[in-house]
Amino acid sequence: xxxxxxxxxDWGTTSARAYRxxxxxxxxxxxxxxxxxxxxxxxxxxxxxxxxxxxxxxAPVPRIACGMIGxxxxxxxxxxxxxxxxxxxxxxxVVHTPDRELAIxxxxxxxxxxxxxxxxxxxxxxxxxxxxxxxxRVLLALPGTHSKWAxxxxxxxxxxxxxMTGEVWHVLITHTILGRLAAAPPAGAAPGAxxxxxxxxxxxxxxxxxxxxxxxxxxxxxxxxxxxVSDWLSGLLIGREVxxxxxxxxxxxxxxxxxxxxxDEALVARYTDAMTRDGISVIPVASNAAARGLWRIARxxxxxxxxx
Amino acid sequence: xxxxxxxxxDWGTTSARAYRxxxxxxxxxxxxxxxxxxxxxxxxxxxxxxxxxxxxxxAPVPRIACGMIGxxxxxxxxxxxxxxxxxxxxxxxVVHTPDRELAIxxxxxxxxxxxxxxxxxxxxxxxxxxxxxxxxRVLLALPGTHSKWAxxxxxxxxxxxxxMTGEVWHVLITHTILGRLAAAPPAGAAPGAxxxxxxxxxxxxxxxxxxxxxxxxxxxxxxxxxxxVSDWLSGLLIGREVxxxxxxxxxxxxxxxxxxxxxDEALVARYTDAMTRDGISVIPVASNAAARGLWRIARxxxxxxxxx
Numbered sequence: 001x002x003x004x005x006x007x008x009x010d011w012g013t014t015s016a017r018a019y020r021x022x023x024x025x026x027x028x029x030x031x032x033x034x035x036x037x038x039x040x041x042x043x044x045x046x047x048x049x050x051x052x053x054x055x056x057x058x059a060p061v062p063r064i065a066c067g068m069i070g071x072x073x074x075x076x077x078x079x080x081x082x083x084x085x086x087x088x089x090x091x092x093x094v095v096h097t098p099d100r101e102l103a104i105x106x107x108x109x110x111x112x113x114x115x116x117x118x119x120x121x122x123x124x125x126x127x128x129x130x131x132x133x134x135x136x137r138v139l140l141a142l143p144g145t146h147s148k149w150a151x152x153x154x155x156x157x158x159x160x161x162x163x164m165t166g167e168v169w170h171v172l173i174t175h176t177i178l179g180r181l182a183a184a185p186p187a188g189a190a191p192g193a194x195x196x197x198x199x200x201x202x203x204x205x206x207x208x209x210x211x212x213x214x215x216x217x218x219x220x221x222x223x224x225x226x227x228x229v230s231d232w233l234s235g236l237l238i239g240r241e242v243x244x245x246x247x248x249x250x251x252x253x254x255x256x257x258x259x260x261x262x263x264d265e266a267l268v269a270r271y272t273d274a275m276t277r278d279g280i281s282v283i284p285v286a287s288n289a290a291a292r293g294l295w296r297i298a299r300x301x302x303x304x305x306x307x308x
Numbered sequence: 309x310x311x312x313x314x315x316x317x318d319w320g321t322t323s324a325r326a327y328r329x330x331x332x333x334x335x336x337x338x339x340x341x342x343x344x345x346x347x348x349x350x351x352x353x354x355x356x357x358x359x360x361x362x363x364x365x366x367a368p369v370p371r372i373a374c375g376m377i378g379x380x381x382x383x384x385x386x387x388x389x390x391x392x393x394x395x396x397x398x399x400x401x402v403v404h405t406p407d408r409e410l411a412i413x414x415x416x417x418x419x420x421x422x423x424x425x426x427x428x429x430x431x432x433x434x435x436x437x438x439x440x441x442x443x444x445r446v447l448l449a450l451p452g453t454h455s456k457w458a459x460x461x462x463x464x465x466x467x468x469x470x471x472m473t474g475e476v477w478h479v480l481i482t483h484t485i486l487g488r489l490a491a492a493p494p495a496g497a498a499p500g501a502x503x504x505x506x507x508x509x510x511x512x513x514x515x516x517x518x519x520x521x522x523x524x525x526x527x528x529x530x531x532x533x534x535x536x537v538s539d540w541l542s543g544l545l546i547g548r549e550v551x552x553x554x555x556x557x558x559x560x561x562x563x564x565x566x567x568x569x570x571x572d573e574a575l576v577a578r579y580t581d582a583m584t585r586d587g588i589s590v591i592p593v594a595s596n597a598a599a600r601g602l603w604r605i606a607r608x609x610x611x612x613x614x615x616x
Contacts, residue, residue: 109529114509116522117529146485146521162525163517164484171479176472177454201422207552208516209471209545213454214424217470221417221425237517244515 004061006304008294011069012036018052019291027291037068045075062303064294066105067122083110086156087128091300105297118162123148129293130262130285139249140260143267149245151252161248163241173230181219182229194228195235202239203278211236242274262289312369314612316602319377320344324360327599335599345376353383370611372602374413375430391418394464395436399608413605426470431456437601438570438593447557448568451575457553459560469556471549481538489527490537502536503543510547511586550582570597
C-alpha cells in the first residue's frame with residue numbers, strides 16, 4: 001500500500017473518522033471511533049486523536065480535520081467564514097492546535113432571507129469535496145440530523161440552509177404521543193408503503209404541526225399499521241424538507257431540477273425516492289466527500305504539495 | 309351553598325377536574341387531582357373517581373365525564389361521533405360504565421382536506437360549553453399540548469383541526485440541540501422580547517424544520533440571550549400555528565378575523581398576543597367551559613332536568 005501524504009479527519013459530535021490520503025488524492029484507508037467531541041471527557045482531544053489514529057499516529061504527514069472539533073466546545077475554535085465561501089478562504093482560515101498536532105477547517109455561516117443566521121461545521125468540507133471549481137452552478141443536499149442544502153458556484157459556497165429533519169423525526173417518534181401507537185419496523189427492512197404514503201403528504205402543502213399528528217390519528221383509525229408509523233413520519237418530514245428546499249432554491253434562482261446528494265446509504269435511498277417523486281434528477285456523490293474536501297483544503301493551505 | 313344537580317368531570321391523560329353544578333347550571337365548586345388515565349394503575353378508575361370526588365361522592369346526583377377517560381385506554385370506550393357533530397348526537401352517544409357510576413361523552417372525529425383523520429376527546433365538550441346554539445358561525449381556538457381549532461355553526465361542530473404545538477415545543481426545547489444554549493427564563497416572568505421576535509418569524513412564511521434551528525443559530529451568534537431561547541421557540545411555533553389555522557379557516561369559508569379562545573390563562577395570553585399581532589379580534593371564553601359543556605350534554609341526554 002502506498003504511503004499516506006495526509007491524515008484527514010471528519011470529527012463530529014458523536015463520532016470521528018480518519019482517512020489516509022495518498023499524494024495523488026486517493027483515499028487509501030479509513031477507520032472510525034465513537035470519539036466525537038461530546039464523547040471526549042475533559043477535552044482530552046490529543047489523547048482521543050492518538051486513539052483514533054492508532055498505528056497511523058507515527059506517520060510523518062500533516063493532519064487536518066473538519067467538523068465540531070473546530071467549535072467552541074471542540075479542541076480550538078476555528079471562527080466561521082462568511083458566505084460566499086471559496087475554498088481558498090477556508091484554507092486561509094485553517095486554525096492550528098497549540099501543539100501543532102492538527103489543522104482545523106473553519107465552519108461557514110450565512111443569513112437566510114429573513115436575516116436569521118445559519119451555520120455549518122463539517123458540511124462545508126463535504127460540499128467542497130463533492131464539487132469541482134469548474135462547475136458553474138451546483139445544488140447539493142446533505143441529508144442528516146441537521147440536513148443542509150447548498151448552492152455552489154464555481155467552487156464558492158454562495159448560500160445554504162439547514163433543516164432539522166433527522167432530529168425532529170427522532171424526538172417526535174421517541175418522545176411524543178406519536179410513538180405510542182408505533183412498533184419498530186422489521187430490522188433492516190427497506191422503507192415500505194408507510195414511507196411512500198408519508199412522502200405523498202410531505203411533498204404536498206401543509207403545516208408540520210398539524211400533519212405530524214396524522215401519524216397518530218391514522219394508527220388510531222387502523223389506517224396505518226404500528227410498524228409503519230415511524231416510516232410514515234419519516235416520509236412526511238423528508239418530503240416536507242424537499243418541498244421547502246425547492247422553494248428556497250427557487251428564491252435563489254435555481255429550478256431545483258437537479259440535485260447532488262451526499263450522505264449515508266440508507267438516507268440517500270430515502271431522499272432519492274423523495275426527490276424522484278418530486279421530479280428531481282438525483283446525482284449521488286461518492287462517499288468520502290469529507291476526505292476529498294479535506295485533501296483539497298490541505299493542498300490549498302499548503303499543508304501538502306500539489307496544485308492549489 | 310346550594311345542592312349540586314350534577315357532578316361534571318373533565319378527565320384527561322394526566323389530570324382530572326371535578327365540578328359541582330347547580331340545577332340552574334351555575335358552577336358551585338371544583339377540585340382537581342393528578343389522576344389522569346395515565347396515572348391510574350391497573351385501570352382502577354372507580355377508586356380514582358372516589359378519590360377525586362372525596363366527600364362529594366355520596367351526593368345522589370348523576371355524574372358525567374369527558375376526555376381520555378372515554379378512550380380505549382380509559383374506563384370504557386365511547387366511540388367517536390363524526391363531524392358535523394351536534395350536541396344532541398353527543399348526548400345520544402354517551403356511554404355508561406358497567407357499574408353505572410359514570411356517563412362518558414364520546415370524542416369527535418373528522419377528515420382534513422387531505423383525507424387524514426383528526427380526532428379529539430374532551431375539547432368537543434369545551435367547545436360546546438363555549439358557544440350557544442343560536443350563534444350561526446363561530447371559530448374557536450383551544451391552545452394546548454395538542455391545540456384544536458374548530459368551526460361551530462348553530463351548535464354543530466362542523467370541522468376541526470389539530471396542531472401539536474405544545475408538545476413539539478416541549479420536545480424541541482427538552483430533547484434537541486435547541487435546548488443546549490437555552491437557560492430557563494426567570495420564574496413567573498411574562499414572555500418578553502424573545503417571544504415577540506419568535507412570533508414575528510412564526511407569523512411569516514417558512515418551514516418549521518428550518519426556522520426552528522434559528523433558536524440555536526441566533527444564540528450561537530449572541531443575537532438571542534440564553535433565557536430567551538425557549539420563548540423565541542414558543543413564539544415561532546404559536547405564530548406558525550395561528551398562520552396555518554387561518555389558512556385552514558379560509559379554506560372553510562371563514563376569514564379568521566374573530567376567534568373565541570379557550571384555555572389556561574398563561575397560554576391564552578400568548579395566543580392573544582399572537583392573534584392580535586395577526587389582526588385577529590380575540591374573544592376569551594370564561595374558564596370552566598368543560599363544566600358548562602358537560603352540563604349542556606347532561607341535560608340533552610336527560611341525565612338532569614331542564615330544557616334540551
